[in-house]
Amino acid sequence: MQNDKIVVGLDIGTTKICVIVGRKNEYGKLDVLGMGKSVSDGVVKGKVINIEKTILAIKKAVQEAEDVSGIDIKVVNVGIAGHHIRSSIHRGSITRDDGEDEITVEDVDRLANDIGRMVMPAGTQIIHKMPQVYTVDYDDGIKDPVGMTGVRLEADFHVITADVNSINNIEKCVKRAGLDIENMILEPLASSLSVLSEDEKEAGVCLVDIGGGTTDIAIFHENIIRHTGVIPFGGNIITSDIKEGCMVMQQQAELLKTKFGRAISTEASENEIVSIPGLRNRAPKEISVKNLAHIVEARMEEIIDLVHAEIIASGYEGKLAGGIVITGGGSQLHSVRQLVEYLTGMDARIGYPNEHLGKSKIEQVKSPMFATSVGLVLVGYRSLDERENRYLQAKAMNQNVFVNQKQKAGKKGGDFFSKIINKTKSLLIDDFDENDDF
Structure with missing residues (x-):
């Protein structure tokens, strides 16, 4: 169940390292189960410059969060920031075999995967590729192309890259602290989930x-x-x-x-x-x-x-x-x-990250200082792009329909073969009985 899922956010900041353990309640709000903080001595301007100090700080914050929440932390959503972050707009396109068929979620995924394989400057790596607007044949300005028909599907992607060494250093610190990374998220995007409303994003903010x-x-x-x-x-x-x-x-x-x-x-x-x-x-x-x-x-x-x-x-x-x-x-x-x-x-x-928080005994988590940490937990429940959530739901529904159809087909097939076997058994028994009469 989604509400039973426990998510952990790890914010490796310049002044502090913060760990927040959260779980969604029945009202869809985030209940903070535990929180841990430590002084960040090994990070300068978002970049890890001292591996050992950062590992010790992560372990200290994790231990404190475990003690408060009673949860054994193994997997975390990690934030990344720093002046090495770059963003740019790139256009991608694919050609579909049959323009009469509807555009599917798989077509959209194929377009995004093509962008992910694009050649980037040496020493950089893509951490996010988020679609802006789509173009289907000659129709542009489309937010969601799924269900439309067309041969050529194009989109402008907001591509965010980070320094490979910075990514590797964060991964090294987290893994050597005994943790696995579920997602690595640009920190301002995580903060946006916790402090911005949908109306503000729509109006422009x-x-x-x-x-x-x-x-x-x-x-x-x-x-x-x-x-x-x-x-x-x-x-x-x-x-x-x-x-x-x-x-x-x-x-x-x-x-x-x-x-x-x-x-x-x-x-x-x-x-x-x-x-x-x-x-x-x-x-x-x-x-x-x-x-x-x-x-x-x-x-x-x-x-x-x-x-x-x-x-x-x-x-x-x-x-x-x-x-x-x-x-x-x-x-x-x-x-x-x-x-x-x-x-x-x-x-x-x-x-303030109050809008998405439920009742919590940890009052300081409501401070703007922890907006990124709360957002990193929310990433575990929500995508940075709402369209992706809809696509994932559509995929899950399609898979469930396919499984159900397969099970029904298997059941029907099983009934058919059972009837043949039973019919064969009855014929064999009849033949045996006839032989006994002679």
């Missing part, structure tokens, strides 16, 4: 996931993924700016950012001062909240300007009625929504 090492972008329009991008800046670079600008330790800079940081400097008071402990035998250091806000605002403006440039480059500026949805740890920065609206001129909101 840009998801901005501000993580520790990178800011990931995914643009949807007419319920189809149209553009993805990765900006090599995230929350960690703001922390580094504060560390250098205020001359404090890394941990102190992180606390200053999360507790007192503001994305709009005019909201900070001129007279507000934060005192932090000094180094050994040194007086406490006083930090102006106004100066802190200037540092945060400058870097956030840079990140948002790059996000806006991605939206313009995608060609969908002015088409996103759903505006911008900000999620990830960086979305929790004070006044970030207002700054996004001011710089882009688009409506914005903070994306």
Whole structure:
């Protein structure tokens, strides 16, 4: 049963490694059974740079999730991100033997498989190939061609590639931690499942996931993924700016950012001062909240300007009625929504994964910081493309019909042969009885 299926998401991020164990309840919501976190020391900007540290962090997070949930974790859905991610549009086509027959799910799969065999730049590998729109003979702009008739089937595919070494390093870490990978998913696509509504995807929306090492972008329009991008800046670079600008330790800079940081400097008071402990035998250091806000605002403006440039480059500026949805740890920065609206001129909101969550004792999972982790669990129940779900259901129905027909045919055939055998037996008995009379 689908509701009995337990799915595990593993988010290997730059600042944290998170494991979430979930199961769908009777209302179709996700019940979080367990959660585990650990500090991510071996990952920088989404790429694994220290295998051993990453393995230890994965094991620690998995153990914590197992202790809370009581589930023995063996298979996970893993997220992948980083500046090495590339996206492009490629067109594929197939020619069908008989244009009078209806286009089937198998035809659509054959077209997708052909795209999967295309030659990519050296050192890269396809992780997603998602159809945009189809063309059947001379009719274009078709979202779902199954059931139509035609000889030539074409489609534009949104192809997402990743660095082979990055993929191999993630696989190596997960396997050496004693786990198997069920799916490897681009992280902003996973986040989109947890924080975006179907209406927003239909109207047009840009998801901005501000993580520790990178800011990931995914643009949807007419319920189809149209553009993805990765900006090599995230929350960690703001922390580094504060560390250098205020001359404090890394941990102190992180606390200053999360507790007192503001994305709009005019909201900070001129007279507000934060005192932090000094180094050994040194007086406490006083930090102006106004100066802190200037540092945060400058870097956030840079990140948002790059996000806006991605939206313009995608060609969908002015088409996103759903505006911008900000999620990830960086979305929790004070006044970030207002700054996004001011710089882009688009409506914005903070994306929480609450809509898909059932009742849970683990309240922190409702934070935007865990949107990707929740999305990775949802991937185990849903496809990134809703059309694929329909195709899989259609395949299952066809297989069930075929099995039932085969069983019926076998039963009928068995009855036929049974009648022949019984008839033969009766003739033999009759012959034997006749011989006894002589």
